[in-house]
Amino acid sequence: MSEILWQPSAERISKTRMEAFRRLVNHRHDLDLADFPALHQWSIDQREAFWQAVVDFFDVEFQTPPSAVLVEDRSMPSARWFPGATLNFAQHLLKRRDDGVAVVAINENGQREQLTWRQLADHVAGLQRSLQAAGVGLGDRVAACMPNTWQTLVGMLATTSIGAIWSCSSPDFGTQGVIDRFGQIEPKVLITCAGYRYAGKPIDQSAKLNEILERLPSLQQLIVVPYARPEARVEDFRTQAGVSLWEDFYCPGGEPEFVAVPFAHPLYILYSSGTTGVPKCIVHSTGGVLLQHLKEHGLHSDLHPGEVLFYYTTCGWMMWNWLVSGLAVGASVLLYDGSPFHPGPEHLVNLIDQERITVFGTSPKYLAALEKAGLQPRRSHSLASLKTLLCTGSPLSPQSYDYVYREWKQDLCLASMSGGTDIVSCFVIGNPLTPVRRGEMQGKSLGMAIEVWNDQGRPVIGEKGELVCTRHFPAMPIGLWHDPGQEKLRASYFSQFPGVWAQGDYAEQLPHGGWLIH
Numbered sequence: 001m002s003e004i005l006w007q008p009s010a011e012r013i014s015k016t017r018m019e020a021f022r023r024l025v026n027h028r029h030d031l032d033l034a035d036f037p038a039l040h041q042w043s044i045d046q047r048e049a050f051w052q053a054v055v056d057f058f059d060v061e062f063q064t065p066p067s068a069v070l071v072e073d074r075s076m077p078s079a080r081w082f083p084g085a086t087l088n089f090a091q092h093l094l095k096r097r098d099d100g101v102a103v104v105a106i107n108e109n110g111q112r113e114q115l116t117w118r119q120l121a122d123h124v125a126g127l128q129r130s131l132q133a134a135g136v137g138l139g140d141r142v143a144a145c146m147p148n149t150w151q152t153l154v155g156m157l158a159t160t161s162i163g164a165i166w167s168c169s170s171p172d173f174g175t176q177g178v179i180d181r182f183g184q185i186e187p188k189v190l191i192t193c194a195g196y197r198y199a200g201k202p203i204d205q206s207a208k209l210n211e212i213l214e215r216l217p218s219l220q221q222l223i224v225v226p227y228a229r230p231e232a233r234v235e236d237f238r239t240q241a242g243v244s245l246w247e248d249f250y251c252p253g254g255e256p257e258f259v260a261v262p263f264a265h266p267l268y269i270l271y272s273s274g275t276t277g278v279p280k281c282i283v284h285s286t287g288g289v290l291l292q293h294l295k296e297h298g299l300h301s302d303l304h305p306g307e308v309l310f311y312y313t314t315c316g317w318m319m320w321n322w323l324v325s326g327l328a329v330g331a332s333v334l335l336y337d338g339s340p341f342h343p344g345p346e347h348l349v350n351l352i353d354q355e356r357i358t359v360f361g362t363s364p365k366y367l368a369a370l371e372k373a374g375l376q377p378r379r380s381h382s383l384a385s386l387k388t389l390l391c392t393g394s395p396l397s398p399q400s401y402d403y404v405y406r407e408w409k410q411d412l413c414l415a416s417m418s419g420g421t422d423i424v425s426c427f428v429i430g431n432p433l434t435p436v437r438r439g440e441m442q443g444k445s446l447g448m449a450i451e452v453w454n455d456q457g458r459p460v461i462g463e464k465g466e467l468v469c470t471r472h473f474p475a476m477p478i479g480l481w482h483d484p485g486q487e488k489l490r491a492s493y494f495s496q497f498p499g500v501w502a503q504g505d506y507a508e509q510l511p512h513g514g515w516l517i518h
Contacts, residue, residue: 001512002398002437005405006413016432018299021057028053036433036443037513043446044471050447051081051291051474058294058329062087063260072472075499077489079472081263082287088258089267089286090161092294093327094121100306101332104355105150108197108338108347115150120157122252123150127158130250134221134242136188138163138259139266143187145169145178145205145212146315147196147337151225151246153324155191160267160286163259167269170316171196175208179215180278181271185481186218190241193225194232199339202228206236213239223249263287264478270318270421280492281481284424285474292425292475293325295446301359301388301415302432305330311361311390312340312348318421319361319392331358340366345373346380353382361390364400371403383409390430392417395517398439416441418467418505418517422493423475427467427503428515440514448473452509457497460509464518467507468500476501 013019022039026032029049033039043050048069054060066085072078096102096117104114115123136142142159146152146168159166167185169178171193182190190213195204206229213219219241226232226245234243267286271279297303309326310333313319326333334355340348340362349370352360377383389404389412396416404414415430418441429445436442444450449471451459480488496502508516 001510002440002514004435005401005438006410006436008413008432008434013433016302017304018302018431018433021053021299024057025050025053036431040444040446044449047447047471054291054295054447058298060087060092060290060294066263070472076472076494076501077476077486079476081472081474083263085263085287086260087263087287087290088161088163088260089290090124090157090256091258092290093157093325094124094256095328096330097121102327103150103153103333103335105148105335105337106351106355107336108200108342113150119252120154121256122254123154124157124161125254125256126250126252127154128161128256129254131158131164131189132162134189136162136164138261140164140189141167141185141187141269142189142191143167143169143182143185144191144315145171145173145182145209146191146193146225147171147227148313148315148320148335149225149227149337150335151191152315153333153335156324158256161256161258163261163265165266165269168315168320169271170314171203171205172198172314173316175211177274178212180274181281182212183215184278184281185269187216188218189221189223190216190219191223191225191246193227193229194236195227195229197228197338199342204229206232210238213237213241261286266478268321268424269481270321270424272421280488282422282477283479283481285478288474288476288478289321289325289424290328292423292473293322294328296322296425296429297326297331298329299446300426300429300431301390303329303331303359306332307358308332308334308356308385309359309361310334310336310351310355310357312336312363312366313361318424321424323361341369345370345375346377349375349377349381352377352386353384356385358385359388359390360386361392363393364391364396365394367391367400367403368397371400371407376407378407378409386412388413388415388430388432390415390417392419392426396439401436401438418507418515420503422477422503423473425475427469428507428517434513437514440510440516443513443515452507453497462508462511464506464508466496467503467505467517468497469503470500
């Protein structure tokens with residue numbers, strides 16, 4: 001068993017939302033779940049009661065109530081979650097209308113913009129009206145090839161507020177990479193930047209965009225954010241679609257409408273890596289994403305209203321979709337665009353004190369680079385606001401655990417996570433109630449019946465094997481695009497062990513509950 005590097009104090013535990021949730025469950029169901037392992041086992045054994053408790057704890061608003069929590073057959077994929085229920089995703093991210101800061105957008109040059117909750121709703125309302133006037137409605141696709149800016153967030157919220165489907169890539173993707181993704185889903189609208197910056201260099205997107213536009217015959221409207229090319233003009237872009245600059249396309253103001261859609265209505269289309277062919281278009285549901293992200297932000301990350309969430313990500317990675325859901329628990333989100341090391345390796349660490357970041361998310365590669373550069377944040381920064389450091393993208397080495405607790409902060413929950421684009425969330429995740437052990441992930445996510453199976457399909461502990469999930473969960477994708485019979489979906493996730501989700505990760509569950517991804 002590895003050394004304990006951090007243990008939450010009794011006082012800290014008492015203030016967590018996870019502890020409040022445990023007390024709610026005990027009170028409601030007359031139980032005595034004494035700790036997290038007991039709560040997790042209950043969340044698997046009583047999935048319907050668990051997910052209903054998540055709905056109630058986070059005040060999820062169904063415009064039409066469900067007829068049940070879960071209707072399923074014995075094997076996956078066959079579940080219908082909250083059948084009959086209708087809701088709107090954007091509505092839950094835009095519950096506040098006050099003058100608190102909802103979003104801060106910072107680029108590598110230090111340019112900073114912010115929107116209050118009221119201003120964010122104003123922008124969403126204005127863009128929503130213009131999208132509807134452009135013919136966007138239920139089930140239409142709005143695609144974006146954008147840097148991580150507030151305009152991208154407003155685009156997503158306006159799209160999902162009217163029941164359209166959002167799909168995003170990053171401007172650093174190659175021409176064919178963008179075409180391989182968006183060409184399959186046939187977007188009606190494309191939001192893009194005329195240029196972007198990385199590591200101090202401006203990059204003109206015009207030629208690449210014109211190649212992409214030739215291959216998107218479905219497009220009816222192009223919206224161009226000048227961003228790093230303020231000189232951009234409508235005439236620069238060759239397309240049969242209408243072309244507008246961002247600031248000319250809509251006027252902020254008014255109150256957004258929220259179109260109620262079924263729980264399983266498509267919300268996002270995300271993409272597999274495409275390393276073995278054209279990327280798979282993975283379709284995620286409105287209700288599934290909302291409930292899973294509320295659970296992960298509010299319970300596992302212990303985000304409270306008014307706190308600040310940051311994750312270093314581009315818009316082409318599922319962590320962007322994960323990051324912006326922090327709004328649903330009333331937290332502010334910090335969006336960063338550019339190199340994490342420009343103009344120097346301390347650049348993102350400076351933001352922790354500057355913006356009072358509570359939960360800071362990054363990658364193992366980033367932490368290793370900071371250690372190599374000799375950065376010692378505890379000597380140069382206060383870090384008083386920081387309570388959780390999230391890490392995903394690859395396994396975090398034991399040496400990086402040592403580095404964080406030696407050179408960052410000792411009273412810090414270092415939460416290494418593992419999940420993926422396939423579920424736009426996590427199977428293995430951090431936890432504010434349990435210790436952090438050197439080189440280990442803390443454990444299972446609530447409601448996720450994960451195990452490690454050997455080649456014979458038997459669960460093993462203390463041995464390496466395949467990470468599987470044996471029971472339905474709401475964030476399972478509702479399908480792949482152009483796969484009406486779900487043959488591709490079943491082949492991708494359910495063929496190794498029929499009726500059981502196989503994640504494709506080589507994992508190990510340790511006897512005391514910790515996890516390793518190999």
